[in-house]
Amino acid sequence: MPRDTFRDALSVALTVGAYGVAFGAAGIAAGFSVLQTCLFSLLTFTGASQFAAVGVMAAGGGALSAVAAATMLSTRNALYGLQMAPLVRAKGLRRVVAAHLTIDESTGVALAQTPRGTTSMRYGFWLTGSGVFLFWNIFTLLGALGAKALGNPASWGLDAAVPAAFLGLLWPRLTTTFLRVVAATSMAFAMLLTPWLPAGVPIIASVLVAVVFGWRER
């Protein structure tokens, strides 16, 4: 196995996996049980969507808004799968596992290995996907147990940890002025809609901003 690929995969898996603590705490703060919070990380296994689902519930939104926000946030995984399918070329159960491990990080590391060749890309995908899966789930459990032991979310600042986590997920994506304008517009739009719509719906409605800005070629 190429050593550089192994190093890339492991460092990404460890760093990203550690964010699981924040999700574990967020799940508990939103009112999910430790078991449910852990099941999110095992079964949903796509960080931003998990945060969205529990975040909308924590904000007093309805189940439909929570599920819709999480699902829309995960649509990029289908595009990743499209890129990874010819690389992984898995059949049957292997393909199902590959699909589950198809997230930002596994796709990112795989694509970053392009100059090292197809074998390295495939290793990068599997190593990063399974590594993140392992650490993400371990750290989710630790975060959930920790938050459970702490008690009132507000008194430990857990209610501020969730929006800070969203900001932390958003930040690295804002690479151009155009993307920063999209983010600022979405925030303003959500604020504008908040008093007029049921809780959680402004989050879903913000997708309109993405549609408007993405409609025309720049």
Added chain:
Amino acid sequence: MSTATSWVVLGATSVLCFSVKLLGYFIPEGWLAHPRLQRVNALVPISLLSALVVAEGLVIKTRLVVDHRLAGLVVALGLLFAKAPFPVVVVSAALTSALVFHLH
């Protein structure tokens, strides 16, 4: 949130998010190749995450409020500008918010 609701959210989110992932492995490559779809799809996470920052940090139910969470967010923003790692950002935001919550 009732126990039943929490299980429905967990179940539906998991099934749908997995189906979306699986979709990428089964549909012909051309289907999602439309440039407009790709452009919008690239922006969707940015819009949703931005709205989630607002909904989680500045909103209670359907009201915009300024409370201890905003103090945490401001610290998070400053640390992100300073290129601090993600866990540092989240923990510092939490500690700041907790401090303001207790001082109040």
